[in-house]
Amino acid sequence: MVLSEVVRRIAKQxxxxxxxxxxxxxxLIVAHLDESLVMGNEVQIRGFGTFSLRRRAARVARDPRNGATVNLPETYVPHFKVSPKLRDSVQQHAAVVFNPASLKTDD
Incomplete structure (x- = not known):
């Protein structure tokens, strides 16, 4: 789902x-999340999850096109940890939506 779809759904409700x-x-919400992460802060939205940064250590990688080694510098990447409430909600709904018994085959 993209931002425009989120806006449409909220507008409908x-x-x-x-x-x-x-x-x-x-x-604004997305901009503040972005700004907080850039500043190195953790953003916790209760019932949804926590956004944070994870450090990825410098490492040596291989260029798949020519096999040459490449030194990759240390980087920081965004990380999301889902809340137990959201995880449980997804599990309950996924069991209904992705129920194998509800999938019909053309036998």
């Missing part, structure tokens, strides 16, 4: 808010 207001709010 809350017709009293203008689409542009919803779009601005979602962009």
């Amino acid at each position: 809350h017709p009293d808010y203008a689409d542009e207001t919803i779009k601005q709010c979602t962009r």
